[in-house]
Amino acid sequence: MRDSYDLRSDFSGELESGELENEALERHPAPELHLDNRETVETHTAILFLTADRVYKLRKPVDLGFVDLRTRPARLASCENEVRLNRRLAPDVYLGVADIRDEAGHPRDHMVVMRRLPxxxxxxxxxxxxxxxxxxxxxxxxxxxxxxxxxxxxxxxxxxxxxxxxxxxxxxxxxxxxxxxxxxxxxxxxxxxxxxxxxxxxxxxxxxxxxxxxxxxxxxxxxxxxxxxxxxxxxxxxxxxxxxxxxxxxxxxxxxxxxxxxxxxxxxxxxxxxxxxxxxxxxxxxxxxxxxxxxxxxxxxxxxxxxxxxxxxxxxxxxxxxxxxxxxxxxxxxxxGRVRLVLVGGLPGTGKSTLASGLVAARDEWVLLRSDVVRKELAGLAPDVAVEVEPGEGIYSAESTEHGYAELITRARQALENGQSVVLDASWSSARFRELAAEAAKATGADLAQVRCVAPARTAVARIDSRRAVRACGTGGDASDATAAVYASMADRTDPWPAAIDVDTTVSVAETVAAASRIVG
Missing domain, CATH: 3.90.1200.10 (Aminoglycoside phosphotransferase (APH), C-terminal lobe)
Structure with missing residues (x-):
């Protein structure tokens, strides 16, 4: 839609800074539009003139770097694009483009004409x-x-x-x-x-x-x-x-x-x-x-x-x-929106699975991956199926452990790349596995936090025995197969972990999760 208006009064003076075409144009009858007592609104690229039921939007002849409206053709193209594009969402509001002409019929500028809304x-x-x-x-x-x-x-x-x-x-x-x-x-x-x-x-x-x-x-x-x-x-x-x-x-x-x-x-x-x-x-x-x-x-x-x-x-x-x-x-x-990779580790019975679950529960869309669950999935077992083997044998052999950590870190990396923060629940007793996790965090632009759960040996062993008693009664199952013997074996072969921050898990779960949350950020 294109209309023409004769421009009158002081408003016409504001258009002198725009570039004008010199060639003569055929004069078309045009209504006069008086905006002497106008209500105006100014933006960084336009002046809006408001009447009772219409809004007339005049482009400023400015160059702001991201938009150059110094020439009249550029302002016309901008007006036409505005109407075309905005009719996608408000077709009954964007009525068209009006040409502004002087008394000789020469185009002086253009305005978007809109229905005024309350x-x-x-x-x-x-x-x-x-x-x-x-x-x-x-x-x-x-x-x-x-x-x-x-x-x-x-x-x-x-x-x-x-x-x-x-x-x-x-x-x-x-x-x-x-x-x-x-x-x-x-x-x-x-x-x-x-x-x-x-x-x-x-x-x-x-x-x-x-x-x-x-x-x-x-x-x-x-x-x-x-x-x-x-x-x-x-x-x-x-x-x-x-x-x-x-x-x-x-x-x-x-x-x-x-x-x-x-x-x-x-x-x-x-x-x-x-x-x-x-x-x-x-x-x-x-x-x-x-x-x-x-x-x-x-x-x-x-x-x-x-x-x-x-x-x-x-x-x-x-x-x-x-x-x-x-x-x-x-x-x-x-x-x-920072993406985080959190390693929650420690010896069996120190409460790392409880802490890891609490961290994830407190945060939307965080992913929890447990090494005990991944290990059994790779072996074709359900997580709650008990496996009774000696430390370092069967699905707990060095080869199986290597495979399990590799899969754990691969899954974590995929989630990190997808913008999801990840908590990895494992013992993290090997420095080499921790280094692989750190490399995954670096490659995916993720913040790395390392938390080690600590508790006295007698407390950890008592927790292990209690968990096994619950499983034996058939009233609940956990993916962990740790025993007191496993605890002793791992305590003797755990690498130093200087980058980890210790969290005391002998206090309440809420206090433990709060302490870990302060570390994670």
Missing amino acids: ADRRLSELVRGGADLTGELRAIARTMAAFHERCETSPEIARTGGLANLEALWLEAMDAVAPFRGSILDAGTVDEIGRLALRYLAGRGPLLAQRQRAGRIRDGHGDLLADDIYCLGDGPRVLDCINFDRRLRVGDVLADVAFLAMDLERLGAPAAARTFLDAYREFSGETHPASLEHLYIAYRAFVRVRIACIRDHQGDPEAAEEARRLADIALAHLRR
Whole structure:
């Protein structure tokens, strides 16, 4: 849709800075649009003129590096792209592009024409009002899930979700923020954000490749902010997708919804962010590790850091504080999204399985792998089947132990590559096996924590005897076949473990888990 307007009064003077074509154009009758007493809203790239039922969006002739709107053809293309792309989610809001002509019929500029929506139904205003928005957030999640299923994808688009492209985007964002490091932004915060983000990506190649194969990389929205979402009686209207740079619009669908989650946190509503993300997972059938969610929320916050810094340069008195708040959000999520490999070891009966289970129970999506279970799986046995052999024989021979640890570490590495933290429950009596685990952590960009459970020998042996008595009564089974003789044998041949931090397991389970949690971080 294209309309023409004659421009009158002081508004026309604001267009002189744009590049004008000199060739004569045929004059078309055009309605006059008087905006003398206009209500205006200004962004870093546009001025919005609001009337009773319309919004006219005029591009600024600016070059911000990531968008260059200095020429009129560039502004026209931007207007046309905005209408085309945003009609995917709000076809009844984006009415078309209007040409602005002077009295001689020459084009002076262009505006996006939109239906004005009620300000009190804007999601950001509803959030600030403190109302229960569960229904609205679920409706938005349902809309975005359906939208993403319709969005274009292709081999070219899928490549944007790969490791190389994501690393490039993070490096670009870090370069963009660098001029503000040490002035608006704390240098240490910026440096830690960059380090954690790149470390996470370096170990997640298989996860990102799986997302590409699953078709989760799409031409989406790219700028999902609460200010641009209106919750109406017949459903949400989602406005203002990125139209000036396709690279910032295409990507993982999780990155798209992470933008709104980030913005809800910025508005002080982390519970609303969680409600939205959980609903999106439900409606889309999304499967992803929590760590990837944290990465994308952090990225969205970090991109907005630069915009806030630009606004500060333009004179916005609140922008610097917002930039710092967004940087803090980015750092908090990157810290929460760190992938960890935790070795929980110790002699039989020292409580390592109880501690390992407690660590996993306290954290969502962590993976627990037990050497006793893996050993029996490799032997074709159920975990609770008792095996009575002498120490170092049968499935407890050196060869079987070697095979078991290799499998344990292989499974751990696969989970780490998929963005899942892992707790490995084993004796870890051999320094060589610990070195192999450390190599897996390094290769997958995972933090390594090493915890050794300790208890007096008499306590450990009493626990072993109690566990065997329970099994003999047929009232419960455990994968461990340890005996007092096994304890004595292992105590004599355990390598020193200087990297481990000891945890006393003679206190309550809750105290033990809390102590280990402080070590793991």
